[in-house]
Amino acid sequence: MNQANIEVKHLKTPKTGGKDAALFLFPLIFLSIFFYFPLVSILNEGLTNETGKLTLSHIIRVFSDPYSLRVILFTVEQALLSTAASVLLGLPGAYLLARHDFRGKSIIKAITTVPFVLPSIIVVLGFVIFFGNNGVLNRSLMAAFSLENAPLKILYSMKAIILAHTFYNFPICIRLVSAVWSRVNPNIEKAAQSLGAKGFRLFFRVLLPQIMPGILAAAALIFIFCFTSFAVILVLGGGPKYSTLEVAIYRFALCTYI
Amino acid sequence: MSEWGPAGKVIPKFEQKYGVKVQLLSAGDAGQVLNRAILEKKRPKADIVMGIDNNLLAKALDADVLEPYKSPNIYLIPDNLIFDKTYHVTPFDHGYFAIVYDSLRLKNPPRSMDDLLRPEYRDKIILEDPRTSSPGLGFLLWTIAVYREDRYLEFWEKLMPNILTITEGWDTAYGLFTSGEAPMVLSYTTSPAYHVKYENTTRYRAAIFREGNYRQIEGMGILKGAKNRAMAQKFLDFMVTEDFQGEIPLTNWMFPVNPRVKLPDSFKYAPEPDISLSLDTYQIQRNQERWIDGWLRVVTR
Numbered sequence: 001m002n003q004a005n006i007e008v009k010h011l012k013t014p015k016t017g018g019k020d021a022a023l024f025l026f027p028l029i030f031l032s033i034f035f036y037f038p039l040v041s042i043l044n045e046g047l048t049n050e051t052g053k054l055t056l057s058h059i060i061r062v063f064s065d066p067y068s069l070r071v072i073l074f075t076v077e078q079a080l081l082s083t084a085a086s087v088l089l090g091l092p093g094a095y096l097l098a099r100h101d102f103r104g105k106s107i108i109k110a111i112t113t114v115p116f117v118l119p120s121i122i123v124v125l126g127f128v129i130f131f132g133n134n135g136v137l138n139r140s141l142m143a144a145f146s147l148e149n150a151p152l153k154i155l156y157s158m159k160a161i162i163l164a165h166t167f168y169n170f171p172i173c174i175r176l177v178s179a180v181w182s183r184v185n186p187n188i189e190k191a192a193q194s195l196g197a198k199g200f201r202l203f204f205r206v207l208l209p210q211i212m213p214g215i216l217a218a219a220a221l222i223f224i225f226c227f228t229s230f231a232v233i234l235v236l237g238g239g240p241k242y243s244t245l246e247v248a249i250y251r252f253a254l255c256t257y258i
Numbered sequence: 259m260s261e262w263g264p265a266g267k268v269i270p271k272f273e274q275k276y277g278v279k280v281q282l283l284s285a286g287d288a289g290q291v292l293n294r295a296i297l298e299k300k301r302p303k304a305d306i307v308m309g310i311d312n313n314l315l316a317k318a319l320d321a322d323v324l325e326p327y328k329s330p331n332i333y334l335i336p337d338n339l340i341f342d343k344t345y346h347v348t349p350f351d352h353g354y355f356a357i358v359y360d361s362l363r364l365k366n367p368p369r370s371m372d373d374l375l376r377p378e379y380r381d382k383i384i385l386e387d388p389r390t391s392s393p394g395l396g397f398l399l400w401t402i403a404v405y406r407e408d409r410y411l412e413f414w415e416k417l418m419p420n421i422l423t424i425t426e427g428w429d430t431a432y433g434l435f436t437s438g439e440a441p442m443v444l445s446y447t448t449s450p451a452y453h454v455k456y457e458n459t460t461r462y463r464a465a466i467f468r469e470g471n472y473r474q475i476e477g478m479g480i481l482k483g484a485k486n487r488a489m490a491q492k493f494l495d496f497m498v499t500e501d502f503q504g505e506i507p508l509t510n511w512m513f514p515v516n517p518r519v520k521l522p523d524s525f526k527y528a529p530e531p532d533i534s535l536s537l538d539t540y541q542i543q544r545n546q547e548r549w550i551d552g553w554l555r556v557v558t559r
Contacts, residue, residue, distance in 0.1 A: 067555075067558065128437065132438075132439050133422075133438065134439055153381060156422055156423040234425075234430075235425070235430060238422070239385075239423050239425070239557065240554060241557060241558045241559075251387070254290070254426075255390060
């Protein structure tokens with residue numbers, strides 16, 4: 001056993017020649033110049049005062065400013081809600097794709113990749129065209145019930161943000177969770193059923209622990225996407241009241257540096 | 259400023275007249291242009307900076323980035339438009355902020371600032387953020403000019419239910435307005451003229467308010483350390499003549515500062531208010547941050 005381990009290790013670490021080091025150096029230099037250097041210089045600005053001494057005063061100021069705090073809290077809040085809604089909406093889809101064969105399955109699978117390639121500003125425009133006060137939905141309702149004003153106020157609010165994020169991200173949940181779900185052995189559920197587990201108990205005690213890695217991976221990814229969301233917040237959010245960190249930073253940069 | 263409206267027409271005229279090449283550098287909207295001039299103070303890339311308005315003047319003067327120049331042609335501009343008596347900035351156009359409304363969807367348009375508070379206007383107004391947009395800042399200053407410092411926040415508090423959304427810039431706000439999201443938007447009194455000229459419709463109108471409309475006068479100035487100072491002066495001289503000013507209405511959608519220019523027909527739909535409001539530029543410079551902080555507290559409540 002020990003012998004085998006040592007051998008494996010030996011195999012994994014061949015002598016590093018100069019060529020390999022050079023290969024490693026290339027991406028490292030690239031990353032340093034184009035990523036770490038700008039990142040460190042902006043962090044440096046946040047952590048030093050005018051004379052170049054290290055200070056926490058900027059950070060303390062941000063965290064004691066009610067507006068900044070509000071922005072930070074709102075960012076986390078909307079990201080959590082959007083993630084929860086996306087996962088809940090994605091799970092049934094994941095189940096269908098993992099456990100059932102039907103016509104058009106491959107098309108649906110292909111559609112779930114759309115959020116990865118669709119620019120978010122397109123989603124925003126689509127929302128205005130469909131859910132807007134003068135959008136398809138409101139106009140048909142106004143025509144159907146001969147109303148004067150748009151009956152559904154959906155955009156420019158917290159619900160618009162959650163709705164757009166959910167629409168944008170639930171396919172990610174479908175995709176990641178169905179991949180894990182399809183590898184779950186159905187015989188385990190059958191065994192549990194034969195021992196008397198059913199309904200919620202079967203789902204929460206037997207199935208959920210097995211698909212949990214997929215759910216967590218999807219939730220983490222969706223949370224990050226929503227946390228740094230930009231166009232959706234900018235247009236559908238409805239102004240300063242619903243600003244996220246990303247938007248607040250953009251606004252500040254726009255006024256100060258550009 | 260490669261996409262600046264009148265450029266395509268007036269720059270070639272100037273180039274031909276003096277046999278020089280004019281290069282336009284773009285830096286975004288007026289506030290961003292001034293910020294860039296301040297950042298490049300020691301070694302300016304440009305000779306002239308365009309777009310410094312009556313709200314930004316104090317900031318430009320305090321930053322000391324401009325060289326004064328009194329053009330011999332300044333007599334062409336009426337005195338009340340010369341907003342910088344130290345001649346660091348020479349005006350080139352002016353206009354008035356206004357609530358522009360869709361007359362097909364709004365039968366009972368507002369006639370005063372107070373009217374904007376009517377309950378029937380719930381969710382019907384689109385505004386711009388004063389931190390990122392110059393019409394947005396103009397409207398905030400307008401409310402201060404009307405209600406004074408002690409009552410403007412009270413007005414904003416009551417206005418909140420009627421605001422559909424506050425956008426970062428004018429483009430988004432106006433786009434949402436023309437796509438029918440709301441029947442009122444903060445823009446300029448000249449906006450309806452654009453629809454008359456290019457869409458042949460008078461459906462969009464600008465509301466003139468009883469208290470007056472807030473005025474914006476835009477100017478340009480010669481930068482300190484400009485490499486081509488003599489030519490820059492010639493450009494300012496040329497700028498106030500009819501050759502240049504005549505192109506302002508239909509390309510920049512503002513009023514020319516030279517009253518000899520005959521306005522195009524479409525400008526019949528660009529009303530000029532009887533009362534024009536503005537605040538003292540130094541008062542703005544001193545208080546702007548505090549005013550915006552107060553505003554922010556109200557709109558995020």
